[in-house]
Amino acid sequence: xxxxxxxxxxxxxxxxxxxxxxxxxxxxxxxxxxxxxxxxxxxxxxxxxxxxxxxxxxxxxxxxxxxxxxxxxxxxxxxxxxxxxxxxxxxxxxxxxxxxxxxxxxxxxxxxxxxxxxxxxxxxxxxxxxxxxxxxxxxxxxxxxxxxxxxxxxxxxxxxxxxxxxxxxxxxxxxxxxxxxxxxxxxxxxxxxxxxxxxxxxxxxxxxxxxxxxxxxxxxxxxxxxxxxxxxxxxxxxxxxxxxxxxxxxxxxxxxxxxxxxxxxxxxxxxxxxxxxxxxxxxxxxxxxxxxxxxxxxxxxxxxxxxxxxxxxxxxxxxxxxxxxxxxxxxxxxxxxxxxxxxxxxxxxxxxxxxxxxxxxxxxxxxxxxxxxxxxxxxxxxxxxxxxxxxxxxxxxxxxxxxxxxxxxxxxxxxxxxxxxxxxxxxxxxxxxxxxxxxxxxxxxxxxxxxxxxxxxxxxxxxxxxxxxxxxxxxxxxxxxxxxxxxxxxxxxxxxxxxxxxxxxxxxxxxxxxxxxxxxxxxxxxxxxxxxxxxxxxxxxxxxxxxxxxxxxxxxxxxxxxxxxxxxxxxxxxxxxxxxxxxxxxxxxxxxxxxxxxxxxxxxxxxxxxxxxxxxxxxxxxxxxxxxxxxxxxxxxxxxxxxxxxxxxxxxxxxxxxxxxxxxxxxxxxxxxxxxxxxxxxxxxxxxxxxxxxxxxxxxxxxxxxxxx
Numbered sequence: 234x235x236x237x238x239x240x241x242x243x244x245x246x247x248x249x250x251x252x253x254x255x256x257x258x259x260x261x262x263x264x265x266x267x268x269x270x271x272x273x274x275x276x277x278x279x280x281x282x283x284x285x286x287x288x289x290x291x292x293x294x295x296x297x298x299x300x301x302x303x304x305x306x307x308x309x310x311x312x313x314x315x316x317x318x319x320x321x322x323x324x325x326x327x328x329x330x331x332x333x334x335x336x337x338x339x340x341x342x343x344x345x346x347x348x349x350x351x352x353x354x355x356x357x358x359x360x361x362x363x364x365x366x367x368x369x370x371x372x373x374x375x376x377x378x379x380x381x382x383x384x385x386x387x388x389x390x391x392x393x394x395x396x397x398x399x400x401x402x403x404x405x406x407x408x409x410x411x412x413x414x415x416x417x418x419x420x421x422x423x424x425x426x427x428x429x430x431x432x433x434x435x436x437x438x439x440x441x442x443x444x445x446x447x448x449x450x451x452x453x454x455x456x457x458x459x460x461x462x463x464x465x466x467x468x469x470x471x472x473x474x475x476x477x478x479x480x481x482x483x484x485x486x487x488x489x490x491x492x493x494x495x496x497x498x499x500x501x502x503x504x505x506x507x508x509x510x511x512x513x514x515x516x517x518x519x520x521x522x523x524x525x526x527x528x529x530x531x532x533x534x535x536x537x538x539x540x541x542x543x544x545x546x547x548x549x550x551x552x553x554x555x556x557x558x559x560x561x562x563x564x565x566x567x568x569x570x571x572x573x574x575x576x577x578x579x580x581x582x583x584x585x586x587x588x589x590x591x592x593x594x595x596x597x598x599x600x601x602x603x604x605x606x607x608x609x610x611x612x613x614x615x616x617x618x619x620x621x622x623x624x625x626x627x628x629x630x631x632x633x634x635x636x637x638x639x640x641x642x643x644x645x646x647x648x649x650x651x652x653x654x655x656x657x658x659x660x661x662x663x664x665x666x667x668x669x670x671x672x673x674x675x676x677x678x679x680x681x682x683x684x685x686x687x688x689x690x691x692x693x694x695x696x697x698x699x700x701x702x703x704x705x706x707x708x709x710x711x712x713x714x715x716x717x718x719x720x721x722x723x724x725x726x727x728x729x730x731x732x733x734x735x736x737x738x739x740x741x742x743x744x745x746x747x748x749x750x751x752x753x754x755x756x757x758x759x760x761x762x763x764x765x766x767x768x769x770x771x772x773x774x775x776x777x778x779x780x781x782x783x784x785x786x787x788x789x790x791x792x793x794x795x796x797x798x799x800x801x802x803x804x805x806x807x808x809x810x811x812x813x814x815x816x817x818x819x820x821x822x823x824x825x826x827x828x829x830x831x832x833x834x835x836x837x838x839x840x841x842x843x844x845x846x847x848x849x850x851x852x853x854x855x856x857x858x859x860x861x862x863x864x865x866x867x868x869x870x871x872x873x874x875x876x877x878x879x880x881x882x883x884x885x886x887x888x889x890x891x892x893x894x895x896x897x898x899x900x901x902x903x904x905x906x907x908x909x910x911x912x913x914x915x916x917x918x919x920x921x922x923x924x925x926x927x928x929x930x931x932x933x934x935x936x937x938x939x940x941x942x
Contacts, residue, residue, distance in 0.1 A: 239350070246359045247346050254339035254366035258377050260648050270658040276327035277378060278655040278662065283700045284380035285656070285686035288330050291315035292690070295326070300674060303695060304702070310422045311382050331377060334384040338375030341388045342366055344395040345606060351398050352577040356620070360613035360637050361606070367644050368609065370555035370601040373651065382423050383602070389419045390429055390586065391606055397433060397454075398579050401440070404450040406482050409457050413474035416461035427506070429603075430462050432585030452490050453481045459497030464504040529759050532770060533817030534705025535809045537682075547598045555601040556590065556608050558643035569611030572618075583607040612640050656687050660934040661796060665691035667930060668937055672792060677730045678937075679714055680794035681806055682707075688794055697729055705809060706756035712809035713774075715799075715912045716823075721778045722911040723925040726793070726940055728777075731785040732757040732764075758814070770814045784942065793926070795916040796935035797897070800827055803912065824889065824904035826855075840900055846891060851883040853891060853902060863887040863905070868917065869895045870933050876919050892917060896933060 236244075265271050271278060279285070290312025293299040299307050306312050318329050342362035349358020365371065374383040393415040400408035419426045434455065441451040457477050461470055477493065480486055553560035570587070574580045583606070590604020616636035620629045657665075668678070669692045677695045678688050685699025698707050710729040714722045736757060762773040765782050776782050799806070804825050812819045828840040838846040845854045851862045861884035868878050890908045892901040894917065907913060914920045916936050921928065930937040 242355065243346060243350060246355060246362070247343055250342035250346065250359060250362040250366060251339050253363055254342060255335055257367045257645065257648055258335040258339070258372070258375075261377050261652070264649075264652060270660070271655045273659050273662045273666075274327070276325060277331045278327070278657065278659075279331055279380045280376075280378035280653050280655045281381050282656050282683060282686050284330065284378075285690040286700060287311040287315065287380065287382070289686070289690045291319065291330070292326070295319055303674070303689075304699070305689075330380045334375045334379045334381070335377045337384040338371070338388065339366055340385075341371075341391055341606070344388070344391040345609070348391075348395045348398055349610075351395075351402055352579065354577075354614075354617065356617045356633065357573070357610065357613045360616055360633065360640075361609040363637060364557075364609040364613065364640055364644070365606045367641065367648060368556065368605040369558055369644055369647050370598070371605045372644065372648055373555075373653075374602055376648075376651075376653070378653075378655065386423045387602055387606070389415065389422055390426070390603075393419060393430075393433065394582060394586070394606075397437065397582050400454055401437075401451075401582070402579055404448070406478070409453055409481060410474070410478040412454065413457045413461040413478070416458065417467050417470055417474070420462075421467050427462070429585055429589060430458075431506075432588065433582070434458050434462065436582060436585060449487055449490055452494050456490065456494040456497045457481070459494070459501045462506055463500050464506050530762065530768065530770065530815070532706070532756065532759055532814045533812065534709060534756075534814070535812060536705055537703050537708060537809075547593060547601075549594075551598065552594055552601060554643075554647075555593075555598060556604050557612065558640065558647070562612055562640050562643070563608065565615055566608035566611035569613070569615040570607055571611075573610055573614040576614075580607075580610065583610070616640070657691075658934070660932060662687075662691055664930045664932065664935050664937060665794075668692045668694070668792065671929065672790065676790040676792065677733075678792045678794050679711065679726050679730075680796075681711065681715065681799060681802070683802070684794060684796065694792070695733075697733055706758065708809040709756075709814070710758050710810075712806050712811075714793075715795075716803075716807045716810060716907070716910045718778075718909045719911050719914060719922045719925055720780075723922075723940060723942055724777055724782065724784060726791050727784050727787065727942055728761050728782075729757050730791050731788060732760050734788060736760070787942070791940040792929065793911075793915065793938045793940070794935065795912060795938070797916070797933065799912060799916070800899070800901070803827075803907075806912075807907075823907045824902065825907050826900075826902040828900050828902070829898055830900065838900075844902070846900070853889060855902075860889050861887040862889055862891055864890045864908075866890065866892045866918070867895055868892065874932055876931070876933075878918055878920075 262277070265277070279288070286306060287309060290306035290309050293305045293307050294312060294316040299305050315330060315333065318333065319326050322329060324332075342365070345362040345365050346355065346358040349355055349361065371387065373379070374381070393412065396408050396411040396415050399405070400412055416426075416430055419430065437451065437455055437458070441448070441455065445451055457474055460477060461474050463470055480493075481490070547555075550560060553563040557563040557566050570580070570583075586603045587607045590601055590607075593600035593604075616633060619636065620632035623629045623632050665688060672678070672692060672694050674693055675695070677697060678692060679697055680688055682698035682700065682703035685696040685702070688694070689696055689699065698711050710725055714726050714729070716722075717725070758770060762768075762770045765773050765776065767773040767776070773782070804822065807823055807825070811822065826840075826842075826844065828842060828844055830838055830840055832839045836847065836849055838848070840846065843854075843856065846852075846862075847854065847859075851865065852859050853862060854860075863882070863884055863886075865881045865883065866878060868876060870876055888905050890903055890905070892903065892908075892913075893899075894901065901913075901917070903913065915926065915938055919928070919931060919936070921938060925941055926938040927941055928936065929939050
C-alpha cells in the first residue's frame, strides 16, 4: 500500500507536534529530578488529588481485591485503561500514572491537524496543534503527574469535532459510525459529557433545518447521534448504533430515516437524556450558596461549589491567560476565529467548545480548557494568512516561525514557572503508609474531603468524604468534628461513621425493594437527629454537647488525619458547620488569622495585613481595634520532632489567643471556640483528651489519632 504525499506530510506534522507537546511536559521532570520530598519508593508522586481516585481503582483491579462499599472506581474508564497499560507496559504502576497524562493529552495534535486538512490548511493546523498542546489551562490539567480524566477529556471531543467536520464536508457513511463511536467513547471516558454532546447535536440540527434541509445524510447523522447519546449503558448503545450504520448504508431504507429520527428523539428523552444537562446547569450556572433538602426535616446545607476555586468567577486577564497565554493573543485569536469561520464555514461547528470555554467567566476557570483549540485555530489562521502574503517562501516560513514563537513563548514561560508540587510530600505519605499496616480495611479515617482520595489510596481505608463525596450534608458532620471541642467532636465522629455504614447497608437493601418501599437516607446528620428522637437538629446538637445522646455500638475503628496543610483552609472548613441547619442562617465566622511576621522591635511584632502584637500590654491590634490576649502560646519541635509548648496567660476575660508556631514561622490569632477545636488542640498543641483519643503518628507534617470510644 502506497502512502500519499499528503499522508506523509500529515504524519510528519503530527509526529513533530506530538513530540513537542511531550517534551514541554518533561520540563517539570527536569526541574524536580531527584527531589526527594516529591518522591515515594523512588518514584514521582502525582500532583492532583482526584488522581488518587482513579489510581485506587486501577490498583484494586491489579490486585483483584475490592470490597463492597469502598467506593473504589474499578468500573471507571480511567482505572480500566490504566489497568491495561500496567498489564502490558514494562514500567512501574507509579511511573505509569505519573506519565500517562503527558503522553495521552498530547494526542490532541492528531484531530487538530486532521481538521485543518479538511479545508486544506495544514499550515494552520500545525501551528494550532503546537499551541493547543501546551496552552496554559490545557497544560495545567494535563502535565506530568496530573493523572485525571482531563488527559483525554478534551482530546475525545476534538476527535468528535473532526468526525463532524468530515461528516458534513464529505457526507461519507463511515463518518456516521465514527461520530457515534466518538460519542460512545466520550461518554465512557467522561460521563459528564452530555452537555457538549447535546450542544454539537443542536448545532447540527440548526445547520440542517436552516441551511441543508434537503440533505438526507444530515438527518441520518442526527438520528445516529441521538441513539449514541441516550442515557443507556454503552454496551446497549453500541449494537444499536452499529445496526443503524448498516441500516443507513443501504439506500433502499432511506425512506425510513425520518421515522428513525423520531424514534431517536423519543428514546433520548425517555431514557432521561436531558436530565444530566439540567443538573450541570444548576450546579455551575445557577449556583446557590445554600442547598435545601426537599424531604425529611428540610435541612439547609452549605453548597460546596462556593468554596471550589474552579467554580468561581475569574478575571478577564486570568481568562485570557489560561486560553491563549495573554490577553493580546486571545483578542487576536477571537478575530482570527471569526475570519477563519468566514472563510471556512465548517469551523462554526467549534462554537459549542467556545461557548463552554467562555462559560468560565461566570462559572469558573475549569471551563477555559474547552476554548483552547478553537482559539488556537484563530491565531494560527492569522499567522498563516500573514505568511501567505509574504513575497518569498523564505519569508513565509520565517513569518510562521516567528509568529509561532511569539504565541508559544508566554505559555512555555508559564510551564517553566508552574512548579506545582505533588499532592502530599514524602513525609506525609510515609505516615499514611504506616497507618495502612495498623488499620483494617473496614476502618474509617476522618479528614477534610481534599485529602480523602490520597488517604484511601495510601492507607486503604474508608473515608467519610472525598473529592466526589463532599456535598453540604456530607461536609457538615466532618466540619463539626474538626472545628468543635474534643468531646462533642469525638461523639460526632462515632455517630457519623456508624450512620455512614448504615446508609450503605440500607442502600444495598433498597436495590431489591420497590421505590415505594425504600427507606430514604437524606443525610447522616438528619438520620442522627431522628434516631435520637428529635425533630430539630439544633436540639440534637445541643443534646450531643451536653452528653444526652446515646452513641451507637462501635463496629470499627476511627482515625483522624490532621495535616499541617489544613491550617491554611481552616476558615473554609468552619463554613460548613457554622450555620443553622433548620433555617439556613449563617452564624458569625470564628476569628482565625494565620500570619507571618514581617519585622519586630522592642515593643511590637508586626505581622502581615497590618496586624501587630504588643509586647508591653499583651494585646493584638486588628485594624482599628486593640484586643487583649487571653493566652500566648509558643510551640516548637526539637531535633527528634517532639512538640514542646509554652503557655502564658494574660487576660482570662479576653476571647482572643495567639499561638506562635515557631517551627513553621506562623502566628495563629484565634478566638476561644477555635482554640478549643479538635484540630487546634490535637494538631497544633497535641493537647488531646486521653479518654477519647490516642496518638498513632505525630510529626510536624501531620498527625494521626485513633478514637477510643
